[in-house]
């Protein structure tokens with residue numbers, strides 16, 4: 001095992017999958033010589049050549065749309081969207097095309113496609129380099145939405161995504177690309193798409209989160225543990241299809257639930273988790289379900305004090321946990 | 328690019344069969360027996376001309392909704408068309424999930440397309456990219472209406488194909504209207520072929536009521552694509568002889584005189600007169616063809632009428648590949 005960063009684990013996953021299966025190829029902006037603006041594809045152009053690491057025109061709808069066509073032909077494209085903020089030109093291709101192909105053709109055509117996109121704020125990126133886009137896509141039947149929170153899961157989940165017969169949107173917490181480090185096995189393994197992971201057991205409060213916020217959730221859980229509050233941290237990992245069983249079992253044990261994401265509150269993914277709990281674990285609740293999310297403003301602002309106001313962090317999460325514990 | 332007598336007669340036969348099926352669909356709609364029809368009347372020559380320029384069943388086709396004649400040339404059957412019109416379970420395009428004329432026919436490499444216009448064009452380019460990557464000598468034909476060439480996705484896709492010199496032929500079926508909007512409201516250039524100018528590929532305008540002229544243009548482009556010389560944009564000019572769809576009333580935006588004048592340039596009539604002038608079609612021959620078409624159409628209507636609808640619960644799948652059921 002080697003310790004590596006999140007972005008290294010992602011690169012390793014792609015490298016191994018490309019070596020394993022010659023149908024796998026990468027397409028996106030600056031993925032070639034530049035190795036991607038975040039260096040996720042570094043060295044792959046040199047190793048696999050321009051036909052398997054394709055520098056695309058600056059046009060997201062066609063990055064996904066062309067990927068769909070190649071997938072229909074039998075290849076296994078990994079499409080890189082440079083920032084999740086720029087995925088919207090491809091919304092039509094993802095939602096109307098990739099996600100519906102299997103259903104609308106009654107299974108004649110399927111789309112084994114991975115779309116990778118760095119998401120999230122706290123990196124001084126302002127409105128258009130900070131967005132969380134998961135809620136738009138987790139709503140869409142036919143699409144799988146995966147968000148890793150650590151290097152081990154990132155490698156295993158991305159490999160699972162490449163091997164998946166259906167379209168997978170793989171959102172990468174870009175703030176964590178170099179911040180999140182961990183042990184990653186050299187050998188081949190997959191982390192299955194679907195199951196959530198209890199990353200810290202606890203009996204007082206269930207904390208549901210994913211991606212970058214998982215990092216702060218663990219910190220917050222540690223902070224309040226010193227005060228005698230035992231938090232169970234559940235890393236959802238896959239937002240679609242969601243692991244309702246793990247969510248409900250956890251709440252049935254703890255009786256309290258806090259949901260944390262940096263995407264803004266209204267219509268956010270947390271609403272789905274809250275509804276799941278209300279429907280499936282109502283009698284077990286000792287307190288209202290709480291959400292700690294980004295505020296309902298149109299984006300993460302640039303200037304530091306404004307950005308800090310927007311972003312959830314360990315302190316804010318710890319405060320929410322204390323309030324819920326005291327309920 | 329000479330086509331033998333039997334080939335030309337076969338082309339006429341395909342046009343005739345498409346026309347009679349299409350007319351029967353209008354009748355079924357007027358009788359309240361089907362809910363929707365979108366017609367290809369007036370566009371058969373271009374579609375048949377293009378189809379005959381392909382290695383049918385081997386080359387790939389990414390069509391649009393008016394392509395009934397094209398589909399018949401590829402092996403789509405009258406029964407299959409009627410099944411789709413009636414939303415029956417056995418409809419091979421979608422098992423009753425999609426509206427009629429939203430084709431998909433995997434057995435002959437016809438990719439499923441949707442309703443949002445121009446979404447299919449990037450798929451065609453992706454298929455072509457895959458063909459090139461695999462060093463195969465197949466080509467892709469994709470069709471579209473001229474109105475839809477105003478879409479960004481169309482530009483993105485054509486541009487990409489030109490940059491990568493991909494084996495794809497873009498055929499625009501310019502029927503003069505996008506619902507009510509005439510060509511002048513779609514483009515400041517004279518026709519869709521001129522759009523090729525800024526994209527760096529050859530643009531060719533051809534009389535779309537002349538099956539042989541379209542055949543020649545497409546055959547040349549297909550040959551070019553197959554030999555690695557990249558894509559071509561072909562604009563086939565014709566006239567939409569019917570309202571946009573069964574939900575449209577074209578009297579609100581065009582005169583009867585205009586439509587009547589266009590009917591005198593009906594491509595079916597033109598092909599017939601050409602064959603008659605060559606001495607390749609006799610009145611008896613035509614009568615036999617009409618009788619055969621009628622028999623096929625009525626058989627298809629009977630067959631589809633008797634065929635079962637899908638069971639309601641079939642609407643639940645297949646959202647993902649694992650849910651695909653055969654039979």
Ligand SMILES: Cc1ncc(C[n+]2csc(CCOP(=O)(O)OP(=O)(O)O)c2C)c(N)n1
Nearest residue numbers: 393442443444472473474475502504505506
């Ligand atoms: C993105 C999108 N916008 C609007 C529509 C509604 N619509 C369906 S067909 C059509 C006109 C298409 O015209 P054209 O591309 O010229 O093809 P034609 O129908 O004339 O063959 C419109 C506006 C649609 N299907 N997709």
